Amino acid sequence: MIVPLCKTDEIPDPGSRAFEIDEGRNSVSLFIVHKDGAFNAYINSCPHTGVNLEWQEDQFLDMDNMFIQCSTHDALFEVDSGKCVSGPCVGDNLTPVELSIEDGQISARLY
Numbered sequence: 001m002i003v004p005l006c007k008t009d010e011i012p013d014p015g016s017r018a019f020e021i022d023e024g025r026n027s028v029s030l031f032i033v034h035k036d037g038a039f040n041a042y043i044n045s046c047p048h049t050g051v052n053l054e055w056q057e058d059q060f061l062d063m064d065n066m067f068i069q070c071s072t073h074d075a076l077f078e079v080d081s082g083k084c085v086s087g088p089c090v091g092d093n094l095t096p097v098e099l100s101i102e103d104g105q106i107s108a109r110l111y
Helices: none
Strands: 002-007 015-023 026-035 036-043 067-069 076-079 084-086 094-101 107-108
Touching: 002 015
Parallel strands: none
Antiparallel strands: 002 107, 015 026, 026 036, 036 094, 067 076, 076 084, 094 107
């Protein structure tokens, strides 16, 4: 299933935004990070505890806008790969979400 999310100009660079997708019985929480012109999306769930990552609404990046940061235990994840590089889940990965961008519209492919 392909789900339209937003326009590319709605997420600043660097910046991030959360989305809740209702699929009937199941809902999916995901987020997009826009950094250095690239868009990356992940399921909004820490691999360590399963909690949502953001520390404020749509705030997934650390103070330096270098890494995705978990609000619960400060784990840091690479923006482009989702790999945990610091914290209790080092070596684990965020679950990626495939994106497509066409005519400035960002969509997610959900399976």
